[in-house]
Amino acid sequence: MPRTGRPFSVRMANLGPLGWVSDRRGYRYQPTHPLTGRPWPPIPEPLLALWREHVGGCEPECCLVNFYGPGAKMGLHRDEDEEARDVPVLSVSLGDAAIFRVGGPTRRGPTVRLRLDSGDVVLLAGASRLCYHGIDRILPGTSDLVPGGGRINLTLRRVTRPGRDGGLVGESG
Numbered sequence: 001m002p003r004t005g006r007p008f009s010v011r012m013a014n015l016g017p018l019g020w021v022s023d024r025r026g027y028r029y030q031p032t033h034p035l036t037g038r039p040w041p042p043i044p045e046p047l048l049a050l051w052r053e054h055v056g057g058c059e060p061e062c063c064l065v066n067f068y069g070p071g072a073k074m075g076l077h078r079d080e081d082e083e084a085r086d087v088p089v090l091s092v093s094l095g096d097a098a099i100f101r102v103g104g105p106t107r108r109g110p111t112v113r114l115r116l117d118s119g120d121v122v123l124l125a126g127a128s129r130l131c132y133h134g135i136d137r138i139l140p141g142t143s144d145l146v147p148g149g150g151r152i153n154l155t156l157r158r159v160t161r162p163g164r165d166g167g168l169v170g171e172s173g
């Protein structure tokens with residue numbers, strides 16, 4: 001975590017041309033793994049198809065892979081490290097259910113809780129794109145999808161502003 005250097009309870013990896021990483025210096029997107037220096041693996045086609053179905057217009061550049069063990073949680077935050085803050089964020093929940101909390105554009109406003117089950121898709125679009133949200137807790141033992149238990153969340157985001165061509169991944173110039 002920024003400043004303290006303490007580990008998140010959520011374990012993270014990335015797929016796609018840009019990965020979201022965090023260390024004492026803060027949060028950022030970068031094309032390579034911070035320890036191995038290698039590029040992130042590509043975003044699998046079924047996830048790109050899901051994005052085209054629900055978002056479209058441009059390609060996602062980052063698929064953040066969050067792994068939640070039984071005690072993991074994610075505090076209330078907004079997804080605001082992207083230049084393309086008007087492009088929706090799409091996420092897929094797999095494995096154990098989670099209690100998702102979502103509020104409004106300010107940290108202090110009222111929030112509601114939603115249970116996310118394996119296979120649920122969340123789209124933060126329009127006014128909800130910059131709403132505060134987080135994961136209160138995992139409900140261990142509610143799915144046997146992930147070997148050994150736990151929850152995997154796949155969050156697809158556009159990072160850079162799409163160009164006139166929609167900024168298709170793999171296109172240059």
Ligand SMILES: O=C(O)CCC(=O)C(=O)O
Nearest residue numbers: 064066079091135153155
């Ligand atoms: O795990 C989730 O459902 C939410 C993840 C999230 O908000 C994030 O990675 O920014």
Ligand SMILES: [Mn+2]
Nearest residue numbers: 077078079133
């Ligand atoms: Mn988020």
